[in-house]
Amino acid sequence: MSAAAKPVWFGILLLPNFTLTAFSGLVDMLRLASDEGDNSRPVRCCWSLIGDAKRPVRASCGIETTPWEDLGDPARFDYVVVVGGLLRKGSEPSQATLDFIQAVGKTKTTLVGICTGTFALMRAGVLAKHRICVSWFHYWDFLEQFPHVDHTRLVADRLFVMDDRRITCSGGRASIDVAAAILKRHIDLSTVQKALRILLVDRADTINAPQPHPPGLEPSAHPIVKRAMLLMEQHVSKTLTLEEMAKKLNVSSRQFERVFKADTGRTPQAFARAMRLRVAAWTLLNTDKTISAVSSDCGFSDASHMGREFRQIYAVSPSTFRREKRMAGLDEVNYQEIFPNRTEFY
Numbered sequence: 257m258s259a260a261a262k263p264v265w266f267g268i269l270l271l272p273n274f275t276l277t278a279f280s281g282l283v284d285m286l287r288l289a290s291d292e293g294d295n296s297r298p299v300r301c302c303w304s305l306i307g308d309a310k311r312p313v314r315a316s317c318g319i320e321t322t323p324w325e326d327l328g329d330p331a332r333f334d335y336v337v338v339v340g341g342l343l344r345k346g347s348e349p350s351q352a353t354l355d356f357i358q359a360v361g362k363t364k365t366t367l368v369g370i371c372t373g374t375f376a377l378m379r380a381g382v383l384a385k386h387r388i389c390v391s392w393f394h395y396w397d398f399l400e401q402f403p404h405v406d407h408t409r410l411v412a413d414r415l416f417v418m419d420d421r422r423i424t425c426s427g428g429r430a431s432i433d434v435a436a437a438i439l440k441r442h443i444d445l446s447t448v449q450k451a452l453r454i455l456l457v458d459r460a461d462t463i464n465a466p467q468p469h470p471p472g473l474e475p476s477a478h479p480i481v482k483r484a485m486l487l488m489e490q491h492v493s494k495t496l497t498l499e500e501m502a503k504k505l506n507v508s509s510r511q512f513e514r515v516f517k518a519d520t521g522r523t524p525q526a527f528a529r530a531m532r533l534r535v536a537a538w539t540l541l542n543t544d545k546t547i548s549a550v551s552s553d554c555g556f557s558d559a560s561h562m563g564r565e566f567r568q569i570y571a572v573s574p575s576t577f578r579r580e581k582r583m584a585g586l587d588e589v590n591y592q593e594i595f596p597n598r599t600e601f602y
Contacts, residue, residue, distance in 0.1 A: 263290075264301040264442045267333040269356075270323070271349055271376060273342035276315040278371045278431040281455075282337065285435035288451035289443055300443050306336075308352035316341045327352065330360040335438065340372030340427075343397055349376045357382055364421070368434065371427025378402055382422070385409075389417040389424040395486045396504075407479055412486065432457060480505055480512065481519045488528045492535050495555045498524055532556065533565060540578040547574050 266286060270279060283303060291297040307313065307323030314320050330336060338357065341347065349357075354376065360367055361382035369377040374390060375398065377383050387409050390398045395412040399405070411417050416425040416434040425434040432455060439448045452458075483505055487496070496504075501524060502512040516524045536554040539545060545553070551562035559574075566574050 261300075263298060264335070264439075265333045266301060266303040267306045267330070267336045268303055269306055269327075269336060269338045269353065269373075270313045270315075270321060271338065271340045271347065271353070271373060272313060273316045273344065273347040274313065274339045274373075275341035275371050275427055276317050276319055277429065278341070278425075278427045279315070279321075279339045281429060281431040282339070282370065282435045284455060285432050285439070285451055288454050289439050289447055300447070301439070308350050308356070327356040330356065330365050331363045333360075333365050335366045335368055336360045337368040337370060338373035338376050339370045339431075340375060343372055343375070343394065347372075349379070354380045366421040366423060368423040368425070368438075370425045370431050370434070374398075374424045375401065377422070377424070378405070383424075386419045386422040387411055387417050387424075389414055389426055391426040391428075392486055393490070395483070396490050399483075407483065412482070478515065478519045480507060480515050484512070484516060484524060485527070485531075488524075488531055489535075491555075492532055493553050493555050495528060495532075529565070533569065536562060536566070536574070537577070540574055541581055550574065 268279070268283065286301050286303050287296050290300045290302075305321065305324045306327050308327055310323055310326070312320035312322045336357075338349075357367065357377060357380035361380070367377055367382055369375075371391070372394060374383075374388060375394075378388070378398075378401075388398075388405075389411045392412045395410065398410065399407070412426075414426075415430040416423065416437070418437065423434060423438070425431060432452070436448050436452060439451075484501060487501060487504060498513060499509050502509040505512060507515075513524060516522075516527070520527055522530070532554045536550055536556075539550045539553060540547075543550075547562070548559045551557075551559045554562065556562035556565065563573050566572070566577065570577055572580070
């Protein structure tokens, strides 16, 4: 795209308690790709912060940003980006915001949901029949808020999904990736790559790049098993019974246990136990939390309970595990090393 060509216009809509990283990654990618040198002029692309009222919107970290202009006519934008963040009372989009998103959906403007901005798009009814990318961390939150959504449309193992004029992104650093993917549609590749280098990003991850899995979460192709693993991870601090998990997954306890064991070789209870230990091991090595705090975070009844579980696998206490691994210089968990293939683990 030449400097004289029409710039690509982005309207950025920040929801209450939005994630600052997701917003800043997106807008800095637009800024750096828009102009030459260090001028930051909106030449190749332009952006505007829009809102249903010109009052400050607070990010989840407390920083406030004021919209530049009212929502107005959605057709003036090529892309409308909705950036979300925390899911809690007071973070919901206003009715005016939902009405605006609905209006965007009736135009040729492409809608982009970043982080939990995807929830707002879903609530506005503009994601019908589209595939939807959600963070693994918010996967079950999404199903609880929208229980009637077709589960096969949910994608929790990719950074972002581009489906016609709907783009959904898991959030965080992935906002840089999705911005790069959009800009490649309109701007020469060398300019986009230069912007990435300035941001100290070697390359933008592609649409097929996987989301990083949380500690202890193993990949599975079976939709029920995948959902069960995500459910276990989100409830790692409060163990769910087999019946509770089956109810949330809308299957019988017998069917759930049979499918899970056929796919993983383990019962759901054994897998959940393994996950708790893996998360506990990661926490011990990567934080300075006390043993009691780790045991509580990971769903053990107390530190003694976690200690007994730990000794069955490692033959050492959690405190010894932490001390020995740190003395050995292990600053990143390698599960193949720290979890020996022992039958008592299962």
